[in-house]
Amino acid sequence: MEDVVKMVNLKINGKDISVPEGTTILEAARQAGIRIPTLCFLKDINRIGACRVCVAEVKGARSLVASCVFPVSEGMEVTTNSKKVLESRKTTVELLLSDHHQDCLSCVRNRNCELQTLADELGCDSHKYEGDKNQHDLDFSTPYLVRDNNKCVLCRRCVAACKQYQSIAVIGPNARGFNTHIGSAFSKSLINVPCVGCGQCINVCPTGALHEREEIDSVIAALNDPSKFVIVATAPSVRIGLGEEFGMPIGTNVEGKMVAALKAIGFDRVFDVNVTADLTILEEGTELLSRINGEGVLPLFTSCSPAWIKYVEHYYPEFIPNLSSCKSPQQMFGAVCKTYYAEKMGIDPKNMVTVSIMPCTAKKFEKSRPDQSAAGNGIPDIDYSLTTRELAKMIKKYGIMFENLEDDQFDCPLGIASGAGLIFGATGGVMEAALRTVYEILEQKELKNLDFMDVRGTKGIKEATVPLHVNGQLVDVKVAVASGLANAKIIMDMMKAGTANYHFVEIMSCPGGCVNGGGQPIKTAEIRNNYDVKAIRAGSIYKMDKNMSLRKSHANPVVQELYKEYFGEPNSHKAHHILHTKYAKRNKY
Amino acid sequence: MSKIKLTKVPFIGTEEQAAKLDAKLAELKELPGGLMPALQTAQEIYGYLPIEVQSKIADTFKVSLEEVFGIATFYSLFTLNPRGKNQVSVCLGTACYVKGSGEILEKLEEKLGVDAGECTLDGCFSLVETRCVGCCGLAPVVTINGNVYGKLTPDQLDGILAEYKPSNLKN
Structure with a gap:
């Protein structure tokens, strides 16, 4: 017998509607074209009915119900906009505002704040209730994130992201009643807990309670210092995220305008991190082959995602030997600039400033890791790392009319990259890029179909088997791809149990990969609840790759030149010195 | 906000106390909602819930230390401070x-x-x-x-x- 979904008939605001059993009032209303405002609700991860903003009136019910968790039933009559409902919502938000630092004009989330929007839509009096206000110290302890609990509305969306997406749960509600606040165990600051810096908490925060540690002013200072040669480079995902900050549709490719804007700001060179993504494939691919040949342990784990690296160091230090020793593309980029390019240009690396634009907050932490100074003398590979959001702010600050910019092209030489480097932005991209190269090296013939569909898509864990000739023998190379550390944890627990028999595993900390990184444009819960943002952005990246003529890392002429002129061959002594690094166990508490 | 009061008194636990807690944790580990009685038992044994004890409980129940701490600071029954002589x-x-x-x-x-x-x-x-x-x-x-x-x-x-x-x- 077929499973028949039982349908339930109800009325919402007098409109008849039929929805599957188990649907919540919020979802049913949406299907009927009726919008109910929400605050704490976040599809898939936070259904707690706590904030009471989404209340609705159900005929016969004793009190207003939270529509995000209340299931529909046969014959139910719901009103979502009665006077009682509207007044209740208004009071709820006014009470939130009574314990909220209302410095909206100087807030990082001004005009992009869900609390502000609600107050506006509900016609709130922002000072209706004057009473005690909590005073919290700001947490500035990490290089990547600032927590300002004075703006927290206790919706617990950050808590849900940390637990559900990343399985880490280093933040949570502490104390009780009016004293409740989001914090870490034993009131430790974030630097003293095993937070990985992914920034997913920032992306789900409705207010300005969480934001990245900005470095814009330092970049502007460098640009205004005539003794400095300032290089900027952008990660793959920035070009499909940045446009959203200027009102363009999700995932719009703005590569040309982005480059033009960076040139207009006045950077001496505008390069592409995709180049060192290509370089990573050569280094990591070679490392994989040598491991398959018995030098080192398997599986090999990718090392592009700094929050993932920190995660292994804190939570699974026994598998540190499985991590690729390759620096991330960001760090390789800085390293190549301050060695090869500095030599080529005759610039003292001391006077070179490298700025990376990243969809990531953990990159701000990564650049300060030990052993990230290829030029030596404590000269950092990367000086400053800005998020996509910070770049948008900077463009606005500089009075650049982004929408009207003519497309421009990256500078040479570190601006020519392949589609393989570009797809690093989506989960599975590094794996696909690696397979395109490893296949051609091992099989010594051209790969006809470059699209490895098995490793694409936003599924949390993907697996594939690729038969390849290694030393004349046909080996079923088993690969896995995971994004979101909760999914990575599943693989790591398999490793512990000895049931993971992979050769190569790609892990990205953020669900969906860098396109959905903690430094990308913030989408409201309403958008997140109704669109798969990461899938749309990834789709844009794959489309760009498809239309490129250069789609294989090893075919990139710049990478070939780098080996010919400078590194010799992948994993050479020089390459190891400049492009590779080490990791170390970190304590949890 | 009244700050959460944390102790600086160094933790001194006896082997006997540890054994007592371990035995109880083994019993509660598989029980749904076993975390609360575990915290209660631990407090009975030690008189308070220091980080060493909360960490052990967190590991036992495979939850993060923060999740345990959130509970320990929610209920006024629990204290983070030892009882003096x-x-x-x-x-x-x-x-x-x-x-x-x-x-x-x-x-x-x-x-x-x-x-x-x-x-x-x-x-x-x-x-x-x-x-x-x-x-x-x-x-x-x-x-x-x-x-x-x-x-x-x-x-x-x-x-x-x-x-x-x-x-x-x-x-």
Whole structure:
């Protein structure tokens, strides 16, 4: 017998509607074209009915119900906009505002704040209730994130992201009643807990309670210092995220305008991190082959995602030997600039400033890791790392009319990259890029179909088997791809149990990969609840790759030149010195 | 916001206490909702819930330390501060309060270097607020380990505390 979904008939605001059993009032209303405002609700991860903003009136019910968790039933009559409902919502938000630092004009989330929007839509009096206000110290302890609990509305969306997406749960509600606040165990600051810096908490925060540690002013200072040669480079995902900050549709490719804007700001060179993504494939691919040949342990784990690296160091230090020793593309980029390019240009690396634009907050932490100074003398590979959001702010600050910019092209030489480097932005991209190269090296013939569909898509864990000739023998190379550390944890627990028999595993900390990184444009819960943002952005990246003529890392002429002129061959002594690094166990508490 | 009171008193647990907790945790581990009774048991054993004990419980139940801490700070039943060898209780009942026990408490906080609810670093005294102890005629009242000190004035406090200092107890 077929499973028949039982349908339930109800009325919402007098409109008849039929929805599957188990649907919540919020979802049913949406299907009927009726919008109910929400605050704490976040599809898939936070259904707690706590904030009471989404209340609705159900005929016969004793009190207003939270529509995000209340299931529909046969014959139910719901009103979502009665006077009682509207007044209740208004009071709820006014009470939130009574314990909220209302410095909206100087807030990082001004005009992009869900609390502000609600107050506006509900016609709130922002000072209706004057009473005690909590005073919290700001947490500035990490290089990547600032927590300002004075703006927290206790919706617990950050808590849900940390637990559900990343399985880490280093933040949570502490104390009780009016004293409740989001914090870490034993009131430790974030630097003293095993937070990985992914920034997913920032992306789900409705207010300005969480934001990245900005470095814009330092970049502007460098640009205004005539003794400095300032290089900027952008990660793959920035070009499909940045446009959203200027009102363009999700995932719009703005590569040309982005480059033009960076040139207009006045950077001496505008390069592409995709180049060192290509370089990573050569280094990591070679490392994989040598491991398959018995030098080192398997599986090999990718090392592009700094929050993932920190995660292994804190939570699974026994598998540190499985991590690729390759620096991330960001760090390789800085390293190549301050060695090869500095030599080529005759610039003292001391006077070179490298700025990376990243969809990531953990990159701000990564650049300060030990052993990230290829030029030596404590000269950092990367000086400053800005998020996509910070770049948008900077463009606005500089009075650049982004929408009207003519497309421009990256500078040479570190601006020519392949589609393989570009797809690093989506989960599975590094794996696909690696397979395109490893296949051609091992099989010594051209790969006809470059699209490895098995490793694409936003599924949390993907697996594939690729038969390849290694030393004349046909080996079923088993690969896995995971994004979101909760999914990575599943693989790591398999490793512990000895049931993971992979050769190569790609892990990205953020669900969906860098396109959905903690430094990308913030989408409201309403958008997140109704669109798969990461899938749309990834789709844009794959489309760009498809239309490129250069789609294989090893075919990139710049990478070939780098080996010919400078590194010799992948994993050479020089390459190891400049492009590779080490990791170390970190304590949890 | 009143800050969560954390102790700086070093954790000293005996093997016997650890064994007792381990046995109970083994029993509760698979039980749905076993975390709460685990915390209760741990507090019975140690008198409070230091980070060492909460970490052990977190590992047992495969949850993060923060998740345990969130619970430990939500319920007023749980305390993060050890109980000192001597329990100094200041009555803040109405009669004592109007007779100046508020000032007595302040002075004790100053002399012991801790806030109410905390324990001195040497583990010698813990200071607590209490409600009416039933001898309002003696207000203001402080009890130490059940010994009642009535009609107190702040200048008497040094002498009283000295009675409980380890050096004096030996004599």
